[in-house]
Amino acid sequence: MFEDDPIGDLPAATLCHLLRGAAGNVQPDDDGGPDADEALLIHKKRGVGSGQWVGPGGKVEPGETVRECVIREVREEVGIDVLDPEKVGVFVYRSDDWDAVIHVFRATEYAGTPEETEEADPRWFPVDDIPFDEMWQTDREWLPNVLDGGTFRGRFVYSDGEPQEVSLETGVTPSV
């Protein structure tokens, strides 16, 4: 899937999809996936994807692991600490402006209360009412699977803000 991509040379970024249950905690369902009621999204105020609902996340800094990055970005953007980020997906994103490898995490435990910051306005959405019409178009290809406990690899090529090529594999180890 990534044969034509210089993975090692592309900048890396992260996304976090945090889940919670009605009683706060998330238990496994019958399939072993998270039995969650709500997912945290941010309305992004600036940068790549501004004006859309996205998972919190951002660019990996020099010397930082992707796990360190996702914990830092969630703290910076909404003021909470994710305690159990699990890498569940990876995709290559190519566009007119920016190419990157995006590492996707799912988490169910956190400390603190999400708060609005200069970068982001957080909101919990029911997992069956995610605002896909106001998100990256390709999110609807993989996010339901991630919220349901799945894994994926993908490659999404955008031009003029529209997806031109979409490749997706689910149920795979999300390594690059």
Ligand SMILES: Nc1ncnc2c1[nH]c(=O)n2[C@H]1C[C@H](O)[C@@H](COP(=O)(O)OP(=O)(O)OP(=O)(O)O)O1
């Ligand atoms: N196609 C697609 N779907 C879903 N999410 C994304 C994409 N492409 C993307 O780039 N993204 C996400 C991945 C990252 O979380 C952000 C991009 O990082 P950004 O927010 O610009 O990075 P920061 O480090 O927070 O911002 P600055 O400091 O550079 O302002 O978009």
